[in-house]
Amino acid sequence: MSNFIRTIIIIVYLVCASGGAYASLKLPETIRVEPTALTSEPPCDLKIPPAWRDAQVIEGVEIDADPGCSPDNPAWIAVAVKGTNNVSMDTLMQTHFSPDAIIKTDDLDGDGDPDRIVIKLEIMELNGKSPDFPGQVPTFDIAPGVQPGAWVFAPKTSGMSTENFESVRATPLIRLPSPVIRVEQGDIVQIVLENTHYFPHSIHLHGVDHPFHYEFNGNDGVPQTSEMELMPGERRIYQFQARETGTMFYHCHVQTHTHLSMGLAGIIVVEENRPNNWLQTLNIGGGHVRHRSVAIKEDFDREYDLHYHSMDKELGDIIKEYNDPRLTARDMNRRYQINNATEDYFTINGLSFPYSLRESLIIVDPDEKIKLRLLNSGSESIAIHTHGHHAMITHYDGVEHNPIAQIMRDVFDLAPAQRLDLKLETINDGRHSYGEGDWLIHDHREKGITTNGMAEGGSMSSIVYTSYLGENGLPDTSHFGVNLDHFFTKEYWERKVPVWQDLDEAATFGAAAGRTINLDTATRNILLYALGGLLAGLLLYSIFVGRSHIKQYAAALISRIRGEKGGKA
Amino acid sequence: MKARFTIIFLLAATLPFCFNAMAQQQATPDEHDQHAQHEQHSGHEQSEPKQEEATQSEHDHSGHDMSTSSETAAEHEHTHKDHSIDAESHQEKPVQDHAHKDHSIDAETHEHPSEHDHDVHLGGAADHGDMHHHHVDDGHIMDHEGTMIMGQNLDKLPSGCKSISEEVEITVRAGRKYAQRFPGTVFAFDQQQWHVKPCSKVTFHFTNEDNIRHQFMMHGLPRYIYQLGMFHLEVTGPKTVSGTIIVPGSDDTLLVHCDIAQHMEKGMKAQLVIGKGGQDIPSIPGLTPYNITDVYEAEDLPKISASENKQDKSKVVREITKSLAKSDTQNYLILLIGALIGLFSIPLLRKIIPGRKTSKNEE
Numbered sequence: 001m002s003n004f005i006r007t008i009i010i011i012v013y014l015v016c017a018s019g020g021a022y023a024s025l026k027l028p029e030t031i032r033v034e035p036t037a038l039t040s041e042p043p044c045d046l047k048i049p050p051a052w053r054d055a056q057v058i059e060g061v062e063i064d065a066d067p068g069c070s071p072d073n074p075a076w077i078a079v080a081v082k083g084t085n086n087v088s089m090d091t092l093m094q095t096h097f098s099p100d101a102i103i104k105t106d107d108l109d110g111d112g113d114p115d116r117i118v119i120k121l122e123i124m125e126l127n128g129k130s131p132d133f134p135g136q137v138p139t140f141d142i143a144p145g146v147q148p149g150a151w152v153f154a155p156k157t158s159g160m161s162t163e164n165f166e167s168v169r170a171t172p173l174i175r176l177p178s179p180v181i182r183v184e185q186g187d188i189v190q191i192v193l194e195n196t197h198y199f200p201h202s203i204h205l206h207g208v209d210h211p212f213h214y215e216f217n218g219n220d221g222v223p224q225t226s227e228m229e230l231m232p233g234e235r236r237i238y239q240f241q242a243r244e245t246g247t248m249f250y251h252c253h254v255q256t257h258t259h260l261s262m263g264l265a266g267i268i269v270v271e272e273n274r275p276n277n278w279l280q281t282l283n284i285g286g287g288h289v290r291h292r293s294v295a296i297k298e299d300f301d302r303e304y305d306l307h308y309h310s311m312d313k314e315l316g317d318i319i320k321e322y323n324d325p326r327l328t329a330r331d332m333n334r335r336y337q338i339n340n341a342t343e344d345y346f347t348i349n350g351l352s353f354p355y356s357l358r359e360s361l362i363i364v365d366p367d368e369k370i371k372l373r374l375l376n377s378g379s380e381s382i383a384i385h386t387h388g389h390h391a392m393i394t395h396y397d398g399v400e401h402n403p404i405a406q407i408m409r410d411v412f413d414l415a416p417a418q419r420l421d422l423k424l425e426t427i428n429d430g431r432h433s434y435g436e437g438d439w440l441i442h443d444h445r446e447k448g449i450t451t452n453g454m455a456e457g458g459s460m461s462s463i464v465y466t467s468y469l470g471e472n473g474l475p476d477t478s479h480f481g482v483n484l485d486h487f488f489t490k491e492y493w494e495r496k497v498p499v500w501q502d503l504d505e506a507a508t509f510g511a512a513a514g515r516t517i518n519l520d521t522a523t524r525n526i527l528l529y530a531l532g533g534l535l536a537g538l539l540l541y542s543i544f545v546g547r548s549h550i551k552q553y554a555a556a557l558i559s560r561i562r563g564e565k566g567g568k569a
Numbered sequence: 570m571k572a573r574f575t576i577i578f579l580l581a582a583t584l585p586f587c588f589n590a591m592a593q594q595q596a597t598p599d600e601h602d603q604h605a606q607h608e609q610h611s612g613h614e615q616s617e618p619k620q621e622e623a624t625q626s627e628h629d630h631s632g633h634d635m636s637t638s639s640e641t642a643a644e645h646e647h648t649h650k651d652h653s654i655d656a657e658s659h660q661e662k663p664v665q666d667h668a669h670k671d672h673s674i675d676a677e678t679h680e681h682p683s684e685h686d687h688d689v690h691l692g693g694a695a696d697h698g699d700m701h702h703h704h705v706d707d708g709h710i711m712d713h714e715g716t717m718i719m720g721q722n723l724d725k726l727p728s729g730c731k732s733i734s735e736e737v738e739i740t741v742r743a744g745r746k747y748a749q750r751f752p753g754t755v756f757a758f759d760q761q762q763w764h765v766k767p768c769s770k771v772t773f774h775f776t777n778e779d780n781i782r783h784q785f786m787m788h789g790l791p792r793y794i795y796q797l798g799m800f801h802l803e804v805t806g807p808k809t810v811s812g813t814i815i816v817p818g819s820d821d822t823l824l825v826h827c828d829i830a831q832h833m834e835k836g837m838k839a840q841l842v843i844g845k846g847g848q849d850i851p852s853i854p855g856l857t858p859y860n861i862t863d864v865y866e867a868e869d870l871p872k873i874s875a876s877e878n879k880q881d882k883s884k885v886v887r888e889i890t891k892s893l894a895k896s897d898t899q900n901y902l903i904l905l906i907g908a909l910i911g912l913f914s915i916p917l918l919r920k921i922i923p924g925r926k927t928s929k930n931e932e
Contacts, residue, residue, distance in 0.1 A: 100805075129834065158717065158803070165797060197830075198831055233780060323835075324865075325755055
């Protein structure tokens with residue numbers, strides 16, 4: 001018996017010691033994490049052909065150049081401008097759009113562009129749970145290795161949701177954020193929501209002029225006022241003919257406190273009605289608008305859609321935890337308390353730094369006018385700061401501000417759901433711009449530049465002049481000695497890379513070596529289980545030995561209860 | 570006494586190790602490159618995604634017309650000026666079709682040299698910007714609504730098949746309503762498995778009863794006939810699409826699912842059993858267990874009995890009769906029966922306990 005106890009003591013010591021430390025005179029060595037030990041990925045996505053950056057004409061659609069690192073597939077733009085019904089099957093086949101995703105017909109006002117627009121949206125889950133294997137499917141990284149559970153409105157696609165059968169990565173059209181929708185003033189627009197998701201959803205057209213229908217469904221997307229939730233497998237049409245222009249917002253209005261944060265939110269722009277105004281109906285992933293509307297082309301040299309969003313990790317984790325939709329619904333609808341929640345992920349156009357550099361750079365040249373459309377779909381106000389520039393606020397929530405009263409700022413506060421249209425002028429006069437450079441644009445709430453609390457991440461991007469743009473489409477920072485490579489490793493976001501370790505040769509701020517008995521987790525677990533087993537054995541043994549006592553005690557207890565009953569009677 | 574202790578101790582000590590092993594199995598890292606199902610089917614080499622639609626030339630028009638409108642069928646001729654198939658091939662019988670197109674097992678045999686290079690091929694047909702598409706390319710047929718047939722095979726016999734053993738037609742229905750039988754799912758097929766003979770020619774009529782897209786996607790077919798080993802029907806409902814394959818000559822079980830995000834995970838999963846079948850596919854609703862199961866816990870939800878007193882008498886009676894039919898009440902009744910059985914079995918237990926006593930006394 002004493003041998004047994006001794007064994008337990010030894011194991012307990014080992015388990016405890018593996019976590020503890022002991023004192024010494026000399027401090028531990030500095031550890032520098034070697035770059036080769038990290039899973040680094042190329043700063044630019046190698047799957048994207050460089051030819052996509054060029055200015056080009058596809059199906060008669062003029063597409064502006066986009067010197068960025070990950071420009072949109074030009075075929076997407078061509079299809080979004082012409083409609084899936086007006087392009088060749090071959091162009092369509094380069095996109096994964098369903099052949100009925102965007103249908104454009106009927107020039108009702110005879111001005112050379114189609115006025116009946118049907119846009120079909122599906123709802124897709126990103127980084128969800130599988131009952132077959134540990135891990136997420138289909139995956140979407142907002143930063144290297146960072147995969148928040150999310151839902152998006154996606155254009156109706158064709159075929160698989162993953163890149164292919166061997167991959168778990170989502171196909172490029174299925175991504176954060178929900179796509180930017182562009183329609184023309186006076187167009188008869190039908191947004192057809194095909195609920196491919198396993199939960200009920202709806203669409204609310206925030207700011208877009210839409211009638212409140214008495215019949216059918218209220219057309220407003222709100223289950224508490226005018227329509228029932230759209231169940232999985234069902235389809236609903238939201239129809240409108242907008243009289244007013246502006247940068248607006250669409251989102252799901254079912255359990256809005258969770259569904260919006262999960263990603264069911266996007267920008268919708270109503271553009272001025274002009275002749276021959278073929279609009280880029282969908283801007284996948286937001287960012288650079290490579291086929292601008294007639295009105296914007298007249299007044300501006302470039303246009304960017306900037307969708308700021310925030311997500312709560314704990315909320316997204318719910319869909320990673322359960323496969324059973326009843327449990328997901330329980331946790332989301334009844335257990336999740338948004339009043340106690342904190343935002344963890346901050347994205348611009350669905351991505352966080354450094355991926356934001358791939359797609360959401362504001363690339364400019366001197367003496368240009370740039371149209372920026374900002375939306376904040378996060379749950380808190382944000383304060384976007386433009387380094388090196390003051391920009392003019394021209395529109396609030398889609399409505400033009402009195403031109404005389406328009407003001408210039410370098411911090412733009414956006415309340416939740418708010419939109420701002422900015423006119424950024426790259427005139428080097430000390431006010432509009434301080435000159436050429438790689439100027440940061442970021443949320444000045446400091447948590448906005450973190451990813452789950454890890455800086456520098458979040459919705460940070462740059463206003464970068466082409467003279468500061470590298471060949472690969474990322475800002476060229478190498479001549480400053482700036483190296484962004486460690487941001488492109490998943491270990492950085494797992495907090496495993498000492499941020500300042502490479503600032504000097506000595507690695508003054510490297511990691512300090514530990515002084516513990518280094519048991520790997522597996523061995524430690526085995527020891528813990530062995531300990532558990534031993535204790536369980538001991539317990540069983542003691543029960544076995546003392547069973548006569550237990551029996552006596554139980555008998556006494558029973559007789560006492562009987563006695564009490566007897567007393568009562 | 571000592572021997573018994575050792576056995577109990579050993580058992581108790583090994584138990585946690587088993588748990589540990591299980592936990593490690595479930596926690597295999599690196600979700601990036603693994604799809605659980607991939608491992609189910611041996612011989613899946615790495616694929617180049619770009620080639621997915623662009624390698625094989627096996628377009629067959631059987632009598633299955635997937636378009637609902639005759640208008641689309643008419644457009645067909647117009648759409649395919651660049652392909653060897655013309656509208657007539659619609660009418661051709663499979664056998665003639667076969668002779669006409671010289672299909673061989675070698676996937677490299679193409680009628681169009683440009684087909685390997687998708688971009689080149691695409692450039693050639695950029696002039697038919699009409700309302701209706703009807704695409705026939707590389708075993709990939711799609712209409713203007715996205716109804717799709719991929720990897721159809723009417724005549725190529727898999728190795729091990731001398732002839733077609735039988736011709737079968739299977740109607741597969743898909744939709745949310747078929748998930749009602751399986752708590753915890755949202756989408757499902759009407760059946761979870763189908764049995765066919767080896768070498769049989771199977772025509773699937775895939776009826777999607779929802780108002781969204783669904784797919785009937787089969788994996789694990791021989792790759793020398795079926796590109797990526799796949800056969801794929803896709804349609805936005807309510808509508809039917811049909812496609813035909815010839816199944817391999819050996820016993821096997823193939824995965825059938827809908828690949829739209831979370832549809833398989835939420836129940837739209839089944840298997841095709843060829844002959845005696847192979848290894849079962851996991852997590853098919855009502856058929857095979859999940860690899861990873863959620864943790865369920867009982868919730869303290871309000872029950873009908875709590876509000877009884879507030880109701881008037883007739884209502885109370887009604888509620889009681891209603892509640893008797895409810896599963897909660899049934900559970901309580903079963904609990905009561907269990908307790909009664911327990912009470913009656915006390916004498917039996919008493920007999921056993923003294924038995925143990927004697928064993929101890931012996932020691």
